[in-house]
Amino acid sequence: MTGLNDLTRICPPPDQATAIHWDRIEADLGMPLPQDYKELADRYGPGTFNDYLRFFHPHGVTHYVTLTGPAPGRIRAQLRKDYDQDTHPVPYEPDTLFACGATDNGEYLFWITDPATEPDLWHIAVNEARGPGWFTYEGNATAFLVAVLGRQPQVPLFPPSFAEGPAYFTPSRPPLWKPPPFSDAQPVDTGAVRSWARANGYDVPSRGRIPPEIREAWERTTSGE
Template sequence: MTDLATLTRLCPPPDPPMAIRWDAVEARLGMPLPQDYKDLADLYGPGAFDDYLSPYHPHGVTEFVNLIGPMPGRIREQLRRDRERGSHPVPHPPDRLFACGVTDNGEYLFWVTDPAGAPDRWPVAVNEARGPRWFTHEGTLTSFLVGVFRGTVSVPLFPRGLAGPRHRFVPSRPTLWKPGPPVATTSVDTGQIRSWARARGYDVPPRGRVPREVREAWERAHSETAS
């Protein structure tokens, strides 16, 4: 059984599947993409697994989860600065890291794009939200998701309780957004997001996941400030 078939048994996809012009997507990115990811994106579309983990998608409904939007470039620029300054460890060359997902706590998922011409061999890396820790999975994005949901891949950066017999995928609701040029931004830890949200009347828990609507509101506010 393939990893995608296992994932669909753990977490049924929505209907119907999407038809994505992958030749146009890859041309815009200037690189090939892993076949497992293309199959995953076709089948599930844009959205989030367990209201926590959102793979980037060519039809992501906001710039913050769009594979061909500005976020991969912004994040890569931040990693370059982190490495140059020595402020946070970056175990892989930043130019070899391409962001392919995000969690509600602010961890980013990356493809380690080495070798460049063999995307089906790219491992998946995860970094702590503005912290020093990294985790690398020597496998595809789909096998990573299967492992996390089955409990065979333990990511110290993720909260407990992601493994289990049942999971859900929630498709994203389209919203209007205007993609702009890539702008380097500095991400912050969840404590700063919680403080910002409480000052504006949001109800946020002191620990655990930052609610999706709070994180997206923070990202929108800081994106507008940067522009």
């Protein structure tokens, strides 16, 4: 809890904590989640830090900011395309990157999910919004927030004004309009399938075609059959 204690000291959380059924969330995702992130999401709920940076939350108010929504899969699919076609440099194997947050400027935050079965060892990577830059923080999500809100380090992809003045958190409010739903015809997030397969004892290659029996088992699990 040390990281969370440090964060609440410099950035007061809402008065009321959020109740989250983490077993269901991890089952939906097909992978475990870092303990620090669970504590962070429980204590702060959905919202933004300094009206700029947010971590996706299981109770996000739209699909675009929900941890279990389609956004992480869509983002990883685009990274896979960039990686395979060498469109933009991606410093990590895309299947190890899980989008866990974003900024109002369009940067994405990722967990580097390596090793896949030890989420408390995952680090944070940030992808530049409209460019090829990447920034890696060798610590967890809560430690990252403590560091960047205190400008230690200062993330070069973020505007200098991001951490000026006292840190504050703004809880999300339901939107007055409903955003259009994601298309159902989105590519399957192969990284999620591989993570689920490894967590359930399947021998799955890190790249290339996923064996059909693994894909079918994953589809049966995620569809609730």
